[in-house]
Amino acid sequence: xxxxxxxxxxLDGPSHWLxxxxxxxxxxxxxxxxxxVDPAFxxxxxxxxxxxxxxxxFGLKDLVRFIVGHQVEYLRKDGPERIRSMIEASGAAGRHxxxxxxxxxxxxxxxxxxxxxxxxxxxxxxxxxxxxxxxxYGNLDRILAEFRLDxxxxxxxxxSKIGIFKPELGIFEAAIAQMRVAPETIAMIGDxxxxxxxxxxxxxxxxxxxxxxxxxxxxxxxxxxxxxxxxTIDELVELKW
Numbered sequence: 001x002x003x004x005x006x007x008x009x010x011l012d013g014p015s016h017w018l019x020x021x022x023x024x025x026x027x028x029x030x031x032x033x034x035x036x037v038d039p040a041f042x043x044x045x046x047x048x049x050x051x052x053x054x055x056x057x058f059g060l061k062d063l064v065r066f067i068v069g070h071q072v073e074y075l076r077k078d079g080p081e082r083i084r085s086m087i088e089a090s091g092a093a094g095r096h097x098x099x100x101x102x103x104x105x106x107x108x109x110x111x112x113x114x115x116x117x118x119x120x121x122x123x124x125x126x127x128x129x130x131x132x133x134x135x136x137y138g139n140l141d142r143i144l145a146e147f148r149l150d151x152x153x154x155x156x157x158x159x160s161k162i163g164i165f166k167p168e169l170g171i172f173e174a175a176i177a178q179m180r181v182a183p184e185t186i187a188m189i190g191d192x193x194x195x196x197x198x199x200x201x202x203x204x205x206x207x208x209x210x211x212x213x214x215x216x217x218x219x220x221x222x223x224x225x226x227x228x229x230x231x232t233i234d235e236l237v238e239l240k241w
Contacts, residue, residue, distance in 0.1 A: 001127075001128055001129075001181075001185050001186070001187065001241055002128055002129035002130070002131065002154070002179050002181050002185060002186045002187070003124060003128045003129070003130050003131070003186070003187050003189060003236070004130075004131045004132070004133050004155070004172075004175055004179070004186055004187070004188045004189065004200070004205070005130070005131070005132050005133075005188075005189050005190070005233075006132075006133065006134055006188075006189065006190030006191060006192065006195075006196050006210075007132050007134035007136060007140065007143075008134065008135075008136075009190075009191040009192070009210075009212065010189060010190050010191050010196075010210050010233065011113070011114060011117045011121075011132070011149075011233070012110045012113040012114050012117070013109060013110060013112075013113035014113070014210075014212050014232060015191075015212045016191065016212070017041070018034070018037065018038060018041045019034070020106060020109060021037060021041060021068070021071065021102070021106065022034050022037045024101075024102045024105045024106050024109075025037065025102060027101075027105060028098055028101045028102055028105075030083070030086065030098070032075075032083060036075075036079065036080055036083060037071075037075075039074065039078070039079075040070075040071040040072075040074040040075050040078075040079065041071060043070060043071070043074045043078075044066075044067045044068075044069075044070035044071045044074065045067070047070050048063075048066065048067055048070075048137045049137065049159075049160055049165075051066075051137075052137060052138035052160040052161075053138075055137040055138055055139050055160075056137075056138040056139050056142075056160075056161075057139070057142075058137075058139050058142070059139075059142055059143065059146050060107055060110060060111070060143050060146055060147075061103065061107050063137060063139060063143070064103045064106050064107050064110075065099060065100075065103045068099050068102045068103050068106070069099050072087065072095055072098060072099055072102075075087055076088060076095070111147070114147040114149065115147070117149070117233060118147065118148060118149055118152070120233050120234055120236065120237060121149065121152045122152065123237050124236060124237060125152050129154045129155075129179055129181065130152050130153055130154060130155075131153055131154050131155030131156065131157070131175050131178065131179055132144065132153060132155070132156050132157065132175075133155075133157040133166070133171055133172055133174075133175040133188070134157070134158060134159065134166075135159040135165050135166050135195070136158045136159055136160060137158075137160050138158060138160035138161050139158075140156055140158040140161075141156055141158065144156065154178065154179055155175045155176075155178035155179045156175075156178070157171050157172070157174045157175035157178070159171055162174050166192075166195040166196065166199065167194060167195045167196075167198060167199040168199070169199050169202065169203060172188070172199055172200055172203055172205070173203070176203070176205075183203050183204040183205050184204050184205070184206075186205045186206065187205060187206035187207065187208055187227075187241070188200035188205045188206070188207050188208065189208040189210060189230075189233065189236065190208075190209070190210060191209070191210040191211075191212055193209055193222055193225055193226060196209075197209050197222075197225040197226045198225040201225045201226075201227075206227050206228075206241075207225060207226050207227050207228075208226065208227065208228045208229070208230060208236070208239075209222050209225075209226035209228070209229045209230070210230055210231075210232075210233065211229050211230070211231060212231075
């Protein structure tokens with residue numbers, strides 16, 4: 001049997017990148033809500049997807065700095081008035097410090113999450129083929145190598161390299177082709193019911209929903225597309241397939 005993992009919010013930590021950025025902005029002294037961060041997060045993500053040629057060379061820190069920089073610039077120009085005023089008043093030096101603080105904290109949290117996941121994946125590698133399928137920026141292979149996860153993977157499907165983004169079925173089909181095993185022998189593990197579990201379910205894969213604290217409200221709908229629900233990826237080591 002084989003296991004396919006989502007990356008962001010699954011292998012690198014127990015929550016979505018948006019929620020983690022929100023926590024880091026608040027830690028940096030920015031009084032901001034999730035709804036206010038969301039458009040900046042979306043803008044920076046889409047900008048990153050268009051900059052694959054540049055980002056393909058980036059490691060984790062440079063990637064996160066790029067994303068945070070574009071988030072802060074969006075908030076400065078198009079955020080709520082009180083946020084615009086706060087960021088503008090800080091000046092260029094203040095914005096630089098904010099970007100560096102949020103970047104450093106986010107990277108440290110991600111590094112800790114990936115370190116933990118490497119231990120779990122190492123244990124699973126003895127029983128399963130492993131792979132990753134992720135909406136990413138063309139440098140997922142570099143990030144995996146940076147944290148010594150590449151040697152554990154039989155498949156890596158990076159949306160920006162393939163040109164197909166979840167929840168489109170093609171990105172999962174690309175990962176399946178790399179795995180060289182039948183879809184019914186693969187389980188997809190991810191934190192999104194819509195982007196991870198639903199499309200994998202349509203292709204005949206087993207599906208495991210990583211239900212983080214912020215996603216509990218969706219639990220009542222999970223049975224339609226998720227065969228199993230877990231709270232942490234540690235549970236996978238004990239699961240009987």
